[in-house]
Amino acid sequence: MWIKSIQYTFVMVTILLRISDSVGQTLTSEMYTFSTILNIIEEDSTQFTTYRPAYDKTSEGAATATAQYEDNNDGDVIDLNLMGFFPVTGESFSRGKSYYIAADMALRDVNARTDVLGGYRLQLNWRNTQCNAGIGTKSLFTFINSSTTYIMVLGTGCSVVAEPVSMAADLWNLLQVSYGASNPALSNRKKYKSFFRTCASDTIFNYARLAMIRLFGWKKVATLHENQELFSTSINRFGSLLSEANITLITSESFAIDPAEQIRNLKETEAWIIFGNFYENMARRVFCEVYKEGLYGRNYAWFLLGWYKPRWWEEPDDSISCTPEQLFKAVEGYFSTEDLPLSVHPEDVTVSGLTPNEYQASYLNYSAREGSDDINNLASYAYDAVWSIALALNKSIQLLEKDANNTTPQKLSEFTYGNAKMRNVFMKAMETIEFKGISGPVSFTKTGDREGLIGLRQMQGGEDVSIGRYEPQTDTLTLDGYAPIIWQGGSPPKDSILNKYSSKHISSTYFYIFTILSSFGVVLVTICAMFLIWYWKRDLIQKCTPVFHLVFLVGCTLLYLAIIMFSLDGGRIAIDSLATWCTIRAWVLAVGFSCAYGVLFSKIYRAHSVYTSKLNPWMPGSHCGHMIKTVLFCLVFDVIVLVVWMVRFPMEVVIEETDSILDTYTNIRTISQVEFCTKGTSSYFVAVFYVFNGLLLLLGSFLSYETRDLKILNLNDTFLNGIAIYVILTLSIVCASLSYILEQEPELAYVIIASLTWLATTMSVLLMFVPKVISLRGTFDIRNLFETKSDEQVFEEEADTETKLRYRIADVDRTIEKLKKQIARNVKFGTYASMPGACSVWCCGHHVGCTLVAGGGRRADISADTHVLKNARAGHDNNAYVPDDDIVIRSEEQTVDETGKVIGRVRVEEAIFTSSIVGETTTTNFTCETFENGVNEHDDTTHL
Template identity: 20%
Template sequence: MCLRTFIHIRGMAALHSCLVCFCLAHLCLTARCMNSSSSDHHGKTPLYVGGFFTFDETVSATAKLPQVAMKAIEHINNLSFLLDDYELRLRWGYTKGTGAGALSVLHDLVFKGPPVVLAWGPFNDREGFVLSEIAATYNLVQCYTGITFFEQGDPRYPLTIQLAEDERAVDSIRLSFSNYMGWKRVAIIFLDVDSIRREVDNMYRVLTEGGIHVLTVEPVKDISDAYQQLQNLKKHDARIIFIRVPLGSALIFFCQVYKQKLFGPKYVWIIPKYYYGPWWRLRYQNLDCNDEEIRQVVEHVIGFESPDVVQHRKSFSMNGLYQPVDGATEVFVFARISPKLRYTMFGIVSMCIVFGLGVFFVNNKYKQRKVMRITSPPLNNLIIIGGLLHYASIFLHGTEVADLDNFSTIVLCHARVAFTAIGTSLALGALFMKTYRIHIIFNKAVSKLRRVRGLPDSKLIISVAVLVFIDILVQTVWVLTEDTNVVEVELHRSLNPLHPEKELYTVTMMKYCQSQNQLYFAIVIYATKSLLLIFGVFLAWGTRRITIPQLNDSKYLAISIYTVALATVLGFPALEVSSNNVSLYFLVLCMSIVIPNTLVLCMLFLPKIWQLFKNNDDAVSISLMASESRDSKLYDTGNDVHSQRLYKELQKVDLPPYRSRTRHDTHTLGTTHFKCTPI
């Protein structure tokens, strides 16, 4: 029993068409027949009908077709009301499925034996095209039983009567069945001849107007060489394929289908309605495939002939297998940050922002107190503002771009870069400027015991402003000169494990911004920040032994810089590794910002706040810490008379009220006239 699936609903249309054909032949040729034929012993005038049968008795599926035809003629002859004084007789021959064989039979029918008034057949298109054109030259009515439809009024076939139903009449059934099965993507492959191309054009129109997407239409010039067309079907991932190939060439074609591995449960081949009976057994040509290979291909073939298929379609099954699909169905979703992670980090960052605002309030409210004044409140404000911008950037990075249009996504991308870059310049720039001033005052003063030109807050703030200006300039040029586009990339895809046979894939996408020269702009930003960080690490190392016992500000500055450097060194590789996991990327980014940022604020301001409420201004003193390193003599004050004198002078200093610095303010170390500048 063949395992193939075949919807084969055959009506009586062919028989009725034959009867009409015989009647037409009788009406058209009665006069000639009566004049040219004599009555037989029954007193009836014989009308000879020529029969063209493709296969001989070696093909079991069609071996009895001549006997069936003679039985039908006998039945017609017994109808007394139809032919009156005439009777039909059959003269026939085997065409062997070739045009030459069909012409040989035609020659015998015309020039040998009694003349025929009508020709029935053939079924094969290749024979039919030849016979229908040649038969007209002998005034022979050709009842064409093939399936390729001739256009009405074609001058090449004036005496051809089409018996088979027009293949185009089934196109609406194909559409209905495809919609019922849920198939929205199909392909068409056909033998490229005029008559079939017209049918394919109509099929394409019906399918597309019915909402079916035709992936590709592949015409085949030589049915024995369809390699390229089959490869194109593979490239388009066509699963539901309509074939329009004459029956005589079907096995040749499906043998190539087998060799290209376009068969199995994933593929459905929908054949024309004229593929009758066990057509896959009609092996009248040598094939490169055996019966078992052909059987594997046709195991998932569907065919239908009648509109009745619409009423019977619910009985369709693929031999108990799952319903085939028209291809892999991809459901696109954008990668999203875990809601729990996002809201947790937003909560933590919100508390950090409250802490930063509190520090900002204390720094400005008590800026006249000696504890705060000697640490330069304006630079402290810049550090706090930079930290707040860093915290704010986390909210920007936590915003889902999947919910935004392209324009809003581009604005968000630039805002992320701007907040991070400017925040870094403000926080690190001010932090490094404070460290630089400590380096200048103590390093040079102690080592060379000379006057040091003043470094007022205004000059240091200008230096930080230059860094911020560079960031703004780079960002502005980037926005104005570059066309930023939103790019969607596939991260991964996963098959629905509950219904793998449906090939439902969830494709996770990620959306990000991209511009042609963004690499160069990124290099400029990273280069400035890297140089700033390297400079800060150098200063921190140079001032590592300088302390103010009551505040220990220099030590905390160095620790802050080391923390930022460590977070940067560890953070960038971690971000690169986790770039394809949005939740992990967001977590690493938050940790890389929150931890060093919060630690810097705590290091710089918590000791000051503690001293602010613990001691009064008179308890604040300044000193140099003696070096404990044997190999360093820069801060060794044990045997240095000048350093001892400097130490005593620093202990006696009385800081004046805080005021803005002017260009006349100076630091005088190593003399009795010492003015203290905020550090």
């Protein structure tokens, strides 16, 4: 017993060293295998199972083979024993019974042939690996340490078992032929030196999947796989194929136990074409989460492996919370790739003497008699695997006989686990055999792979339906002659959400509406201008500064044009010229607003100046100069900003994505785009315009309120001017706010902003001109009804006595204040500040610098002011005073007694004049008081 324990220990260490060299083997698998091998020395009462059910063949040739098989049993034959590994039960994969039935059918057919392995009989002893690497490795050592010598290994059905078994079997010079291990890693001849398989490698599945991707024109796919070497290796190679084919792999998700998070990631990344590699038990977990997240239906295409049980979603599974009905909704329509189970020529006779159709009938009959509900079409690969072993051993007989180095040819029955030479013969024979198998042509490459046909199937109504095949030798995908593909949406789903871009433009309806309204506005402005010019000489028109009204009308015309220009977007003009149009309309809008509102503001600002300076509103002096300055200030500021803007930072069209709408029925997302001309740096200049003109609007409103009761004859429309400013302010605030709020809805923004702009402009025009038309309505047929009167004439005719006296007193007060300031300035700076000269500078309403002396020449500083009588002016010599300014003030007052009775009238005339002479300035006051019954004249005191 201790000798056997030493042997087991040696084998265990050797196997673990070989496994540790495997790049893809995980530490967990190694430790599990290690713990399993430690129990290998324990006796297992079920170490061997020989299963030989009755085999009834249906064809005439098969019946003959059965008779031959019985005859051979009576003769002297040598048994050649095969190890069999079948996953009859297991958590991840359990279809071994179907494979065994096919293998036993092949054994009986081989043993019935006298031309194959004549004198030998194949025997199969098998064990249930449960698709578990540790159990499979333990089974291998159980076989090896039995009293029976095995010549080859049949199986296994799972890659996780095939990998350690193959590496271990090679230590005893055993060849392994698998019928179901598809891991691409098994193609590595340095690690798996004696491994062959009649099924295709998963790498071939990748090529078939790639052919499907190309067929349907998909450019974006995703993968989901179980964290096993079998699946990881295949998915990694699939990713390389996608990269070479310029197909985007959106995401590659892997999971160990719970795929919920990975399914959510697929949903978040908007993966629509998904390729999954996982075992059957994990497939139920995956599609339970798929059902919960809604990743199924018309917009999705799932590709899975094809070796699951029929109606695998109906298997009881306590690890999921979904019902079979819910799983069926999620899996309906999925595609699978699998080895093509039967030859594409089902009526051709194969090496076994059966046609594929005959094999299929016999297999179904055999399974039914044994009560097996595991009908697996891929069982044909186990049938061909047995024939591959038989034909390779049969060819090895000939090779051993031809071996010149052997004086005595070896027999197959003389094989031992230490006979490496015979193993090499088996390898050579296996690599060179070719035959027609049930699953199609069978041959092996140098890496032990079979390049078989790949079948494509689709889940339709709960059943796997064959829809095509893939031939890797020619890279050909064939769908003709198979069942049509059924798409839940009527057509192949898109590989991702199709983004459809739609530019938001102003509709033609609104364009025409506001073009008509703006044209009406231009006509209205034209009529007002003609009215203004026709009645230019009327006193009413002259008193309202008609020149500025024309400027106002020009600004309104530009605003109407701006309304039309704002409707010209990418829907009507080329996108390349849109920036130019944006520049033009910015100029039109800015200049138009400066002209229109600048006139209104200049009027109200002038009225407020008259009000605060206490000037006589009847005779305030000329308004033209003050108003020109204000209008030019507004206009020049806007022009400077525009020039800097357009020269330094020219406009560029920026297209931005706004909202999006996903149509889940067509899987199309409509993304709206908006064209902007005022994004980026331009936004700062727009802000400057808003701030500057906004302050002017607020100031104009304040000034309008302050002067609401002021009546100025030469500005006879001040009140209506203020009303127009209120209207513009209110609508401008609304307009500016909505322009930002609705910037992503250009059509709605245009309708509102254009309406407000048109309303503000039209109301301003009507407020300024309708009252004038009404005032002149009775005299339209008379062009020159009145001659324009001077301010003095109007004041004398229309002002009452009290008003005249009040303003004359105010004039005297202002004159006195003016003279006091002049005197103080003369005392401090000399007479150079008395009047402007050639070298003076005008700044902020004052003249600063040198002045010219009245009468010629420059003056020295003066230190005194002299007041003399008015009559002293008459007879001055060369040193006499030269008058600089004369002011005459007249007033009349009533004299009343204590009872309030008027007893007389007093008329006062006061003359103030200033004269200049070198070295002194004289100011003279003369007062004359006239009573009702006479005149009393006296001279005022003269101050030096």
